[in-house]
Amino acid sequence: MQQADKEWKSIELLQTTTAFFEEKQVSEARLSAELLLCHVLKANRLQLYLQHSRPVYPDELDAYRALCRKRLQGWPVQYLTGEQYFYGRVFKVDPRVLIPRPETELVVEHAIERLRGCGGEGSQLSILDIGTGSGCIAVTAALQLPGARITAIDCSAEALDVARENARSYGVETRIRFLQADMLAPEFLEDDEAAYDLIIANPPYIPDSEWDDLQAEVREHEPRVALTTASGLECYRAVAARAPSLLCQSGILCFELHAEGAGAVSVLMKENGFGDILLHKDYGGYDRILSAIRGGL
Numbered sequence: 468m469q470q471a472d473k474e475w476k477s478i479e480l481l482q483t484t485t486a487f488f489e490e491k492q493v494s495e496a497r498l499s500a501e502l503l504l505c506h507v508l509k510a511n512r513l514q515l516y517l518q519h520s521r522p523v524y525p526d527e528l529d530a531y532r533a534l535c536r537k538r539l540q541g542w543p544v545q546y547l548t549g550e551q552y553f554y555g556r557v558f559k560v561d562p563r564v565l566i567p568r569p570e571t572e573l574v575v576e577h578a579i580e581r582l583r584g585c586g587g588e589g590s591q592l593s594i595l596d597i598g599t600g601s602g603c604i605a606v607t608a609a610l611q612l613p614g615a616r617i618t619a620i621d622c623s624a625e626a627l628d629v630a631r632e633n634a635r636s637y638g639v640e641t642r643i644r645f646l647q648a649d650m651l652a653p654e655f656l657e658d659d660e661a662a663y664d665l666i667i668a669n670p671p672y673i674p675d676s677e678w679d680d681l682q683a684e685v686r687e688h689e690p691r692v693a694l695t696t697a698s699g700l701e702c703y704r705a706v707a708a709r710a711p712s713l714l715c716q717s718g719i720l721c722f723e724l725h726a727e728g729a730g731a732v733s734v735l736m737k738e739n740g741f742g743d744i745l746l747h748k749d750y751g752g753y754d755r756i757l758s759a760i761r762g763g764l
């Protein structure tokens with residue numbers, strides 16, 4: 468005879484799942500268990516703790532167990548819940564796009580600060596986001612800079628579909644032009660000369676030689692096109708060469724970098740006539756953000 472399922476309270480289920488994930492060495496065991504349970508119970512993390520004795524109903528339990536099984540197989544939590552927070556806002560994500568990372572929030576923050584420093588914040592800004600993926604940078608820029616018009620490009624049509632959805636969900640789709648384009652192709656964007664005040668890019672920067680060292684969770688689930696190129700520098704070289712004709716005089720180019728990429732990318736910047744190069748560190752102390760001015764000293 469089949470035994471009836473135990474009746475679970477939410478906190479109890481969370482604790483049991485966390486212990487099980489820890490035993491199985493799931494990364495971020497507690498957070499994973501929490502976020503998946505929040506997703507199933509349609510609650511935020513605070514509500515989860517405030518309503519700790521809430522019963523978990525059989526259909527919720529089935530859904531939670533199915534997600535936990537996938538987490539045990541190595542699926543990133545964000546692809547299971549379908550969302551990731553970026554700059555304090557929720558973005559839809561799925562395996563068509565890279566999961567936005569906290570370092571990238573710093574890139575956006577720095578780019579906006581640098582625009583302000585150049586007196587560009589209030590005017591009708593024109594911004595190009597290269598390799599938009601989920602659209603997290605483009606949509607955030609549109610929301611933080613209400614006067615701005617943005618072009619967002621990606622080689623992946625699937626990623627652009629996700630980015631468009633994110634733009635629609637924040638009501639900024641009319642201010643963002645999404646285009647499929649290959650940044651490695653010469654003259655990759657047939658736009659007016661000197662059209663942009665800011666170009667911002669988080670391109671794939673992991674060299675193929677580092678692929679095997681990445682977490683299995685990343686290698687097996689996130690799109691490789693978003694992560695690697697042969698040497699890790701190809702996209703920087705292409706964008707640095709194209710950017711001077713796309714940027715207005717004193718326009719800003721802002722890149723996210725590989726943790727060890729600052730030296731090589733700074734050289735590329737200088738070779739292409741950029742100056743006033745600034746480097747900023749990520750939370751781990753690596754030079755991760757570079758900005759430079761077209762024609763700067």
Ligand SMILES: C[S@@+](CC[C@H](N)C(=O)[O-])C[C@H]1O[C@@H](n2cnc3c(N)ncnc32)[C@H](O)[C@@H]1O
Nearest residue numbers: 567598599600621622623649650651669671693
């Ligand atoms: C590191 S992800 C960045 C995604 C998003 N901007 C973010 O910060 O989370 C790089 C993006 O560049 C796109 N990409 C890769 N190679 C490209 C190419 N040659 N031309 C245009 N986009 C490319 C990928 O599809 C991916 O969406």
